[in-house]
Amino acid sequence: MRVAVHGSDCDGIISAALILLKYPDAKITFINNPWEASSINEPLDIVIDLPKTMNCKANIDHHESNYRRLAEEGRLTEKDMVSPSAPAAAKLVADYFNIRGGIADELVEMAVAADTGKHTEKTLKLDRVIKLLHDDDEGRVRLAKLLAEKGAAFIEDEWFREQYAKLKDIEKLDEWLSEVAESIENPKGLFVFVDEEGTIPYYAAKDIAHKLLARGCDTVAVAYSDPNSPRRLKVSIRVNENSSTDARRIAEPLGGGGHVKAAGVTLEAKDMLLFLRMLAERSPSRKVTYLRLQPPR
Numbered sequence: 001m002r003v004a005v006h007g008s009d010c011d012g013i014i015s016a017a018l019i020l021l022k023y024p025d026a027k028i029t030f031i032n033n034p035w036e037a038s039s040i041n042e043p044l045d046i047v048i049d050l051p052k053t054m055n056c057k058a059n060i061d062h063h064e065s066n067y068r069r070l071a072e073e074g075r076l077t078e079k080d081m082v083s084p085s086a087p088a089a090a091k092l093v094a095d096y097f098n099i100r101g102g103i104a105d106e107l108v109e110m111a112v113a114a115d116t117g118k119h120t121e122k123t124l125k126l127d128r129v130i131k132l133l134h135d136d137d138e139g140r141v142r143l144a145k146l147l148a149e150k151g152a153a154f155i156e157d158e159w160f161r162e163q164y165a166k167l168k169d170i171e172k173l174d175e176w177l178s179e180v181a182e183s184i185e186n187p188k189g190l191f192v193f194v195d196e197e198g199t200i201p202y203y204a205a206k207d208i209a210h211k212l213l214a215r216g217c218d219t220v221a222v223a224y225s226d227p228n229s230p231r232r233l234k235v236s237i238r239v240n241e242n243s244s245t246d247a248r249r250i251a252e253p254l255g256g257g258g259h260v261k262a263a264g265v266t267l268e269a270k271d272m273l274l275f276l277r278m279l280a281e282r283s284p285s286r287k288v289t290y291l292r293l294q295p296p297r
Contacts, residue, residue, distance in 0.1 A: 001026040004040060004056070006049035006089075007140055008032045008228070010114035010127050014090045014107045015048045015060075016140075017147035021104060022097045024148075030140050032228045033266070034063075034257070049089035052080070060093055062086040064248065065257035084259075088115040103151035110152065117238055117261050119210055122155050128170065129163045131203035134227060139163070173204055180293065181211035188216035191283040193276060195292045196224040197233060208293065209238040218243045221250070221279055229266050235275060237263045245282055253278065 001023040006012030007030025016028050029044075031037050037050040044056040051066045052059035057079060059070070064084035070076045086092050090111030094104055114123040133139040143163075146154050154160055164170075184190070194208055205224035212220045219239050226234035237247040239261045247263035254275060256265025267275060280288045 001046070002029070002042075002044050003027065003046045003048060004029040004031055004037065004044050004050060004053070005047075006031060006034065007130075007137075008134055009049075009130065010123055011088045011090055011111045012049045013126075013130055013140060013144055014088075014111040014114075014147060015093045016144040017107055018090055018093045018097070018099055018104060019046070019048070020144055020148040022099055028141055028144065030137055032134060035255075048093060052082075060089060060096055062089050062092060063257055063259070065252060087112045090115075103148070106151035107147060115259070115262065117210070117213070117241065122152060124207075124210075125155065125164055127206075128167055128203040129160065131205075132163060132166060134202070167203055168201065170204065173201070174207065177204075177208050177211055180291075181208065181215055184212065184215065184217075184289070184291075187212065189284070190217045190289050191219045191279060191285075191287065192217050192221070192289045192291055193279060194220065194222045195290070196222060198225055199293050200224060202227055205234075206236050206238070209236065213238055213240050216240070219245050219247070219250075219279070219282065221275075223267075223272065226266065232266050232268050233272070235265050235267055237265075250275075250278055250282055 003019050003026050005016045019026050031050055034050050037053050040053045044053060046058050046060060047053050047056040048060045052070055059080045059082055061082045062084055067082045067084050070082060081092050081096050083092060088111040090108050094108050110123050113120055114127060146157055150157060192212055196205060206222055209220040209222050222236045223233045237250055239245045239247045246260050248258055251257055251263035251265040254265045256263060258264050276288060280286055
């Protein structure tokens with residue numbers, strides 16, 4: 001079984017873990033950026049949480065942009081399971097292979113929490129370690145195998161704790177980000193753009209978004225340096241669960257994509273002003289609060 005998965009978030013790594021539950025000897029290929037999937041020429045059995053490649057037998061995904069593209073091109077087959085209504089790709093993997101009960105259910109629950117912007121302490125720590133291992137395929141395979149073996153109990157594993165300990169001053173950084181979020185006056189309904197370029201570690205880039213949304217912000221866009229695209233900036237868009245804002249409608253015109261509550265796009269510096277204008281157009285007040293983060297000394 002040859003499988004390619006999205007390798008830079010919880011949903012992709014958990015999907016890999018589910019595959020390993022079903023096929024322990026599966027060969028897993030990790031793709032960090034979805035647009036790189038189109039360059040894969042090798043034959044694959046399954047492509048998960050990524051756009052369908054030309055030489056794969058089946059695609060399991062829940063991105064609407066992928067679904068629309070495949071439908072327009074006539075490339076959807078009965079072997080595919082591409083459903084934009086699914087809360088996570090891992091949920092589709094479990095359904096596709098009829099993986100049920102015990103560890104499988106724990107894994108799906110974690111993937112859904114992470115991919116719908118409802119991170120728990122466990123999934124947030126998992127996400128940080130995944131970001132830490134962004135260029136370490138051997139480490140990601142080990143992490144997927146750990147999840148397949150222990151499910152939600154991965155958090156107690158000694159190796160996982162060793163990886164998490166490599167994250168520099170994460171507790172102090174988390175405390176400081178909480179203080180920043182608390183310093184925003186009257187946050188309810190705000191559209192916030194957070195500029196983190198070159199300041200916040202990659203593994204903690206999205207943490208401020210969750211804190212601002214918890215305080216009542218409508219939409220938070222975080223621009224940060226991505227080691228996988230060093231010459232461009234990654235922008236993560238997160239929307240409050242009580243908001244009618246559609247994150248995809250902000251990301252897709254600039255070549256990005258994702259889901260209603262969580263989307264993303266990779267931009268060159270020259271496109272950032274256009275992005276801010278588009279973000280402001282979605283705001284009822286036509287305003288965006290700009291926040292430039294500088295880590296504490």
